[in-house]
Structures are given as structure tokens and as C-alpha cells.
Amino acid sequence: KLMTLQWREEDNGLDGFYKNNLDKSLDIQALSYYHRKDGKVVALWKRSKAALSDDEGTTFSTPVKVPTLTMAGGKQWGQRTDDGRYAICYNPIEMDEHRFPLVIITGDDGAIFDNMLLVQGEVPPRRFFGRWKDFGPCYMRGMEEGNGNPPGNDMWLSYSMNKEDIWISRIPTPVRYEVKGNIADDFNALQNNGSVSDWNIYAPQWAPVTVVATPQKQGKCLELADKDPYDYARAIRVFEESSQIECSLTVSPAQNKTGSLEIDLTDRYGNRPVRLRFDDKGNIVVTDGGTEKIVQTYDASQWYTLTFSVNAQLAGGSFDLAINGKKVVEKATLAEAVKSVERLSLRTGPYRDLPNRKTPNEDPHPPLAGADEPVATAIFFVDDVMVKKR
Structure with missing residues (x-):
């Protein structure tokens, strides 16, 4: 009964x-x-x-x-x-x-x-x-x-x-x-097409997050693919909360003329003090305070090691960035003032904050144009994610 x-x-x-x-x-x-x-x-x-x-x-x-x-x-x-x-x-x-x-x-x-x-x-x-x-x-x-x-x-x-x-x-x-201790994820122990242990995954049907064989080298990595015209793939790794961290990861875009990968380091509330983007024009873009800056270009099918050194504090917070061992950003101002960081966020689309509590849900509107038609697939491979306190 x-x-x-x-x-x-x-x-x-x-x-x-x-x-x-x-x-x-x-x-x-x-x-x-x-x-x-x-x-x-x-x-x-x-x-x-x-x-x-x-x-x-x-x-x-x-x-x-x-x-x-x-x-x-x-x-x-x-x-x-x-x-x-x-x-x-x-x-x-x-x-x-x-x-x-x-x-x-x-x-x-x-x-x-x-x-x-x-x-x-x-x-x-x-x-x-x-x-x-x-x-x-x-x-x-x-x-x-x-x-x-x-x-x-x-x-x-x-x-x-x-x-x-x-x-x-x-x-x-x-x-x-919460997570304690350093993070070192190489994905090699995971099953191809299996679940991604210790990560929070958001994967629409047309934007999957998958464990795959690593292209151009041995082992396995994370693949974020996206052909959805309005949604994105997202993967979040929580690490031990700290005001001083070093975070590194390697990224290989399969293309450089379509799609984007946005990489954020965030606090527990989702505030995004550190922001980097592989854009759809072949540029790596970093946010310094309220300004976006192109720090270098990128090529398809090449691996890029990103190393962030973050000093999170409400006044004077900053971060450094090195790409493949070369420092390209030094003491960049945090985009948002935070006391600490505890998450690495990977996202194949722009940040969104709508709908919110004031968004009307009964106002008529036409269907989203092309919502049922896939766009050109963009693929990004991610490997060797490491986070430690400084």
C-alpha cells in the first residue's frame, strides 16, 4: 500500500x-x-x-x-x-x-x-x-x-x-x-566512458564529459565535448579550501576556431576570482581585475600546461599564471574579492546567472532558434590536475 x-x-x-x-x-x-x-x-x-x-x-x-x-x-x-x-x-x-x-x-x-x-x-x-x-x-x-x-x-x-x-x-x-590534502588527478585509474570519481559533472546529451584515451600520449584524460547551441559541459573539482594555492592542469584543444573552454578557480559560493578562457579565435584570455587580456595564442591538438599561483584575500588578492613554464601573468588582480578558493571549474560555454528569482516564467516567448540542431563540435582534453597549498 x-x-x-x-x-x-x-x-x-x-x-x-x-x-x-x-x-x-x-x-x-x-x-x-x-x-x-x-x-x-x-x-x-x-x-x-x-x-x-x-x-x-x-x-x-x-x-x-x-x-x-x-x-x-x-x-x-x-x-x-x-x-x-x-x-x-x-x-x-x-x-x-x-x-x-x-x-x-x-x-x-x-x-x-x-x-x-x-x-x-x-x-x-x-x-x-x-x-x-x-x-x-x-x-x-x-x-x-x-x-x-x-x-x-x-x-x-x-x-x-x-x-x-x-x-x-x-x-x-x-x-x-569537503576535501583534505593535495590533489593529483591523472584519470589513469578510471574506466573509459565511466564515472569521474571525485568530480562534479554536468553533462547534457550534446555536451558529454568523458574519460578517454589521451591523444598524443599514453594514459587517460578527461574529454569535454560540446555541440549544444545553448548549453555546455561542466566539470568541477573540489579541493581543500585555502587562501594560498598552486593549481596546475594540462589542456589540449582539438580545434582553435570554434568553441571555448572557460577555466575558473572559485570559492565555496561560486565567486570566480581567477578566470581564463580558450576562446573561439585561438586566443588564451585572462581576466585581470575588470579587464580581459589576451596573453597568447593557442594551436589545435597541442598541450598547454597552465600553472596558477593564487593569493586569495579581500584586499590586494592576486594571482600569477605560467603557460608551459613561461610566466605570462604576474600579480593580476582577482576578478572578485574572496577570502579563499576551493574549486576548479571547467566549462565549455560562458558563465550564466539567469534565470534568477526575478525572471518571469509565464511571459510568452518564441522557441529558441535552432535549439534542436547541433552546432559544430568543440572538444577539449584535460589531464594532470594538481592542487596544493603554498
């Missing part, structure tokens, strides 16, 4: 199939549930509603609005994860028109949750207008108890982005948010 109870809101039959004490007048929708370690069933619904059951869903406590779960009409999902802990995923916003970001909170007992973390913060452009086509991840669901468990210890979520494409998120467990 628990597995079928979420049908109840669409099934108004009078055959008594749904035998419980939940009155049909209650404003509860889109049930998700899990079993706590004490055997109680925790029931979750839209709009922060929750209840408990001691008898496998025959009777429930009166559903209440959980004051610490901020949400609107988006679905929430709760489950026990393979590491023996618990997770709830939802959109932490009290606006029905916007369903972003998608977050996760975790806990040990299924009752107390903490450490809100981002699962999906990207919102690609909405290709088509439609009624109630809310921005962000919608209709989010996971793997229900008793409905199978895929190999591995990952948590799986599905959702409809902007109520258009169906997306899948794989969340490794235990869920973690």
Missing part, C-alpha cells in the same frame, strides 16, 4: 483501495517515504508536509508542515542511502514558478538532517514556452524502497529540467562536501 499510495491524488475511485486514515480533503501530494531505524515510516509530501506511520501506512499521524523545510510546490524525495544514513532532496525556495536549485540534506537517524549541499545548480535556457513550465529541476524522484537497488553505493535521482528534458543525477555515498 505504501508503494501505491502516491497514486491516490489522481485516483478518485470509491473501491476502498487506499485504506488509511488520510482524509481526501488533506492538501498532500506526491508522497515519498522511507523507514527509520526504529521501524517508523516517514511520509513526505509537497509544501513541506510530513507524517509518521507505525503500521506500514495503514494509519498516519496528522500531516504537519515542517517549519525547517523551505519549499513550495516542487516534489521532495527522502530515502535511506546505501551507507546506512538518510537523505532528503528538494528545491529550497518558496516560489512555485522557480524550482532551483536542487539540494540534498543528510542525517544519521532519519529525523534530524543537516549539511545542505547542492545537487543541481545549473538551469539551462528554456527552449520552449508553456504554461506552468517552471525553471529548474521538476518532478524529482528517486529509487523507491523495494523497487530494486542498482549496483554500487550511489543514490540516483531523476527530474525534468525546465519540464523539458529528463535528467539523471548520481550522488555517491557517503555524501561529502
Whole structure:
């Protein structure tokens, strides 16, 4: 009965199939549930509603609005994860028109949750207008108890982005948010076309992030390919937070007349103090304060070793950059003042900050031109990512 109870809101039959004490007048929708370690069933619904059951869903406590779960009409999902802990995923916003970001909170007992973390913060452009086509991840669901468990210890979520494409998120467990120690990723231990351990990957169908054989040398590397006219591939590596770091990586563009790769070093909030771009004209461009500067050109199918030395501070923060051992930037001003950095971000398209909380979602607009037609593929290979404190 628990597995079928979420049908109840669409099934108004009078055959008594749904035998419980939940009155049909209650404003509860889109049930998700899990079993706590004490055997109680925790029931979750839209709009922060929750209840408990001691008898496998025959009777429930009166559903209440959980004051610490901020949400609107988006679905929430709760489950026990393979590491023996618990997770709830939802959109932490009290606006029905916007369903972003998608977050996760975790806990040990299924009752107390903490450490809100981002699962999906990207919102690609909405290709088509439609009624109630809310921005962000919608209709989010996971793997229900008793409905199978895929190999591995990952948590799986599905959702409809902007109520258009169906997306899948794989969340490794235990869920973690910080890294300690130096980073040295050469990707050689990973499987071709397999998952990218320790990286956060955003990969639309037309912009995959893949482990491949390294071109022109032995081993494996990361490939970011992009033929999407409006979206991009993105890979993020979290490292130990610090105000003084050295970060190096090697990059090989497969072309120099189309596509771009934007490389940012960011803080925990996503602020981008250090910015570098391989542009679509064959230039390597660096941001110095508020000014973009071409530091050199680049050729297709050549490897470039980028070495950043970063001094992150609110006043006087700066960075140096060397390319293939030659210093090309010295004491460049940070593009944004930050206290520290903790992420390397690779992105095959320009930074976007729309939609935001003020973007209307019901204003009619024509379909995005050419949204269903791929553009020329741009490919960038990335290898030997290293980060250490200075």
C-alpha cells in the first residue's frame, strides 16, 4: 500500500483501495517515504508536509508542515542511502514558478538532517514556452524502497529540467562536501566512458564529459565535448579550501576556431576570482581585475600546461599564471574579492546567472532558434590536475 499510495491524488475511485486514515480533503501530494531505524515510516509530501506511520501506512499521524523545510510546490524525495544514513532532496525556495536549485540534506537517524549541499545548480535556457513550465529541476524522484537497488553505493535521482528534458543525477555515498590534502588527478585509474570519481559533472546529451584515451600520449584524460547551441559541459573539482594555492592542469584543444573552454578557480559560493578562457579565435584570455587580456595564442591538438599561483584575500588578492613554464601573468588582480578558493571549474560555454528569482516564467516567448540542431563540435582534453597549498 505504501508503494501505491502516491497514486491516490489522481485516483478518485470509491473501491476502498487506499485504506488509511488520510482524509481526501488533506492538501498532500506526491508522497515519498522511507523507514527509520526504529521501524517508523516517514511520509513526505509537497509544501513541506510530513507524517509518521507505525503500521506500514495503514494509519498516519496528522500531516504537519515542517517549519525547517523551505519549499513550495516542487516534489521532495527522502530515502535511506546505501551507507546506512538518510537523505532528503528538494528545491529550497518558496516560489512555485522557480524550482532551483536542487539540494540534498543528510542525517544519521532519519529525523534530524543537516549539511545542505547542492545537487543541481545549473538551469539551462528554456527552449520552449508553456504554461506552468517552471525553471529548474521538476518532478524529482528517486529509487523507491523495494523497487530494486542498482549496483554500487550511489543514490540516483531523476527530474525534468525546465519540464523539458529528463535528467539523471548520481550522488555517491557517503555524501561529502569537503576535501583534505593535495590533489593529483591523472584519470589513469578510471574506466573509459565511466564515472569521474571525485568530480562534479554536468553533462547534457550534446555536451558529454568523458574519460578517454589521451591523444598524443599514453594514459587517460578527461574529454569535454560540446555541440549544444545553448548549453555546455561542466566539470568541477573540489579541493581543500585555502587562501594560498598552486593549481596546475594540462589542456589540449582539438580545434582553435570554434568553441571555448572557460577555466575558473572559485570559492565555496561560486565567486570566480581567477578566470581564463580558450576562446573561439585561438586566443588564451585572462581576466585581470575588470579587464580581459589576451596573453597568447593557442594551436589545435597541442598541450598547454597552465600553472596558477593564487593569493586569495579581500584586499590586494592576486594571482600569477605560467603557460608551459613561461610566466605570462604576474600579480593580476582577482576578478572578485574572496577570502579563499576551493574549486576548479571547467566549462565549455560562458558563465550564466539567469534565470534568477526575478525572471518571469509565464511571459510568452518564441522557441529558441535552432535549439534542436547541433552546432559544430568543440572538444577539449584535460589531464594532470594538481592542487596544493603554498
